[in-house]
Amino acid sequence: MAAQPIKFGIVGCADIARKVSRAITLSPNSTLYAVASRTHEKAAKFAKENGFPDSAKIYGSYEALLDDPEVDAVYLPLPTSLHIKWAVLAAQKKKHLLLEKPVALNVGEFDVILEACESSGVQIMDATMWMHHPRTAKMKEFLLDSSRFGDLKTVHTCFTFAADKNFLETDIRVKPDLDALGALGDVGWYCTRSILWAADFELPKSVVALHGTVYNTSGVILACSASLQWGDGKTATFHCSFLSNLTMDMAVVGTNGTLRFHDFVIPFEENKASFGTAVKSGFTELVTGWEPKPSEHIVTTELPQEALMVSEFSRLVGCVKFEGAKPEKKWPMYSRKTQLVLDAVKVSIEKGYQSVEIVE
Amino acid sequence: MAAQPIKFGIVGCADIARKVSRAITLSPNSTLYAVASRTHEKAAKFAKENGFPDSAKIYGSYEALLDDPEVDAVYLPLPTSLHIKWAVLAAQKKKHLLLEKPVALNVGEFDVILEACESSGVQIMDATMWMHHPRTAKMKEFLLDSSRFGDLKTVHTCFTFAADKNFLETDIRVKPDLDALGALGDVGWYCTRSILWAADFELPKSVVALHGTVYNTSGVILACSASLQWGDGKTATFHCSFLSNLTMDMAVVGTNGTLRFHDFVIPFEENKASFGTAVKSGFTELVTGWEPKPSEHIVTTELPQEALMVSEFSRLVGCVKFEGAKPEKKWPMYSRKTQLVLDAVKVSIEKGYQSVEIVE
Known part of the structure; x- marks a missing residue:
């Protein structure tokens, strides 16, 4: 990779985030940069147990991670009812979004997330690994x-x-x-x-x-x-x-x-x-x-x-970040239709x- | 087998009757005894092409086969709309009945067939081979x-x-x-x-x-x-x-x-x-x-x-014929529920x- 790897922040320490953290580590164009939980202690424990580098940022709140300007992209495995709040905020903070499924409680909520991504010009993809x-x-x-x-x-x-x-x-x-x-x-x-x-x-x-x-x-x-x-x-x-x-x-x-x-x-x-x-x-x-x-x-x-998923997501984020490309519309279209x-x-x-x- | 093999009459020369004729030949307790078609010529051709013994009876009408007292059982692969007529007649003539599926156009028709079998004391089984x-x-x-x-x-x-x-x-x-x-x-x-x-x-x-x-x-x-x-x-x-x-x-x-x-x-x-x-x-x-x-x-x-199907059917027919047993009710119950x-x-x-x- 000529370009820098995409820096990921994990928002929420769900079980599935362990698998995705490993996938980010395995993905050559992606790096574990930060993790946030509702307490600093939980985030630190998660980072320690899931292969985060020593330099990784540990946040005791989701907002703090989203405020870190170094974070390129977030992986968001929060409960579905919280997606609209945190996915919209992440998009507003210009973070590209790898979002767990189901993407929202209904398509109306998902459209709000999509609008936020669109107006910020960030890539969104759901985490359907297969x-x-x-x-x-x-x-x-x-x-x-x-x-x-x-x-x-x-x-x-x-x-x-x-x-x-x-x-x-x-x-x-x-x-x-x-x-x-x-x-x-x-x-x-x-x-x-x-x-x-x-x-x-x-x-x-x-x-x-x-x-x-x-x-x-x-x-x-x-x-x-x-x-x-x-x-x-x-x-x-x-x-x-x-x-x-x-x-x-x-x-x-x-x-x-x-x-x-x-x-x-x-x-x-x-x-x-x-x-x-x-x-x-x-x-x-x-x-x-x-x-x-x-x-x-x-x-x-x-x-x-799951590492191929992260790689493809990071490739698209890289296109936006380094080459000024537009986000790929196919992935949010798949999510919305589902x-x-x-x-x-x-x-x-x-x-x-x-x-x-x-x-x- | 101590008992004589069950003598089958094939009523109708459908394609599937070729497979079942072979199955009867393969089945140790069963024998191809007669075949009927709407013309003698068609029945003779079928017998010749499907391994019937030279002694097999060739009939140019279904009635004639059903009137042969030597026939123990018939295999009936006729179109479904004809089942009620021929299955009932076969039962009345005391022929045990291996009936192609679907057994009837509806359960009302099948119940008429079942009544005829019951009052004649013959075994009925549908030809669901698997x-x-x-x-x-x-x-x-x-x-x-x-x-x-x-x-x-x-x-x-x-x-x-x-x-x-x-x-x-x-x-x-x-x-x-x-x-x-x-x-x-x-x-x-x-x-x-x-x-x-x-x-x-x-x-x-x-x-x-x-x-x-x-x-x-x-x-x-x-x-x-x-x-x-x-x-x-x-x-x-x-x-x-x-x-x-x-x-x-x-x-x-x-x-x-x-x-x-x-x-x-x-x-x-x-x-x-x-x-x-x-x-x-x-x-x-x-x-x-x-x-x-x-x-x-x-x-x-x-x-x-299909040969195991014929063998099981003939075993049950043999129980009725040689041992005076009652027909097995499980098979018509399966057919009726289907x-x-x-x-x-x-x-x-x-x-x-x-x-x-x-x-x-």
Whole structure:
């Protein structure tokens, strides 16, 4: 790197910030520069345990970190209800923004964040790591190949994990004042994003949540499902839950081909990941077997997907900072569309599983 | 076998009857005894091409075959709209009945068939072959293991194939007067059956078809999806279609485990089949990989699943014929429940995707 690495400030010491701190360390164009927590002590402990250099700045308040003119970019893993306040303030302080998902409680809030980023000219990207794995690009090649895959017809995704008693009682993701979207905003975010990714971010025309939503006693969603419909006949379904064994399935079916994999958010292994494809699948004579059979493809990666995410974010920040480029609009567009679909699913649930039109 | 093999008559020379004729030949307790078509010539040609013994009886009408007192059992692969007539007549003639799916156009028709079988004391079983693969029993062991699998939470199945122009114009499965249930009755039958199988044949409380049904110009369903809900919070979704690449996915998610396989109706290979399980799946430290990872299990079989189906059917017929046993009720119960769910999906589509209660 000819240019200086991008200096990151971590705003909030959530568990996930540990993984992202390591990713920043691994990313060659990025450096851990500062960390803020609500107390100096917590921030210092986090810095010590997560590979921050001795020179790192330790802040006992988020404001103090945002006031540090040396901070180029912030990673913001705060509870969703706090995003609007701190993401807007970060943008106003000219900090580029790597924002945890769900990006906001609803698209109205996210639009306020986007306006702040736009008027400050800062890059914003959500922290959906799997988008940056080289496997994702390889799979996209397959989906865009009209001969091997053809036209997209249907997608199904499922992301569940079996939360333990402690999670179900204390995690921010089950608290109505912190992460009111619950499982829909957490695991459902990935389901929705992956469906939109498969559909080249063409928004569905309408969304219907499926009967069977499970809530906790505070009314936060612990499990739900939805179906999505496009004007051209494409359909998708997803299921997300905190109440079932960890499962991450994605299947994309086209007129000619099928793509599937079972670790779409976090690959089974850090440095290699696989996906299965089937092309013009058929049966043997007398329908006693398949010909051709599906095949598996392995994609290796030197850096884990979260480090590639940080690298891509920092590359874009560098373009703005060192070359005067405009922020890349594709990433906030992805975030906004994902949030729009989540919002529609929530409305559909609230309206007794009615169909909800998606209005961009 | 001490007892004589069960003598089969094939009623109708559909393509699928070729596979089942081979299965009868492979099955040690079964023998190809007769075949009927609407012309003697067609029946003779079928017998010659499908390994019938020289002594086989060739009939130019279905009635004639049913009037042959030597025929123990018939395999009936006729178009669905003809099932009620011929299945009832076969039962009245005291023929045991291996009936192609969907078993009828609706459960009302199937109940007429069941009454005829009951009053004649004959065995009826539908020709859902995969139920008889040893893999299916192995997978059931997994699903019943409360420690490895836990409680069932959700199921997703998808069975699609890309019908060619000829199929979409001429196949009986797209003709309203022959197979009015279209893709729902054909590929959707397997999706529904597999979901019920995973749920131990506990009927869902209600069914909602999902927006996006595709029809041909005659109003026959070419693609559709549905969601199923049980009273205890279990849910399921399926997608079936004649318009997408051949795909046969099934995923069953419990509180502790996950089962999945991608060839649930017809295994990729005839003599071995695999399935994947994951138990108490979790992440490595820092959530950079999985621990434990899912594992694959291979089940071999000497006889293909369709021959095992014929063998089990003939075993039950033998129990009735030689030992005076009562017919096994489990198989018609499976058929009836599958048909009940299909009916409910169809009603839901017709009612504009309303929720439809399942009444046994």
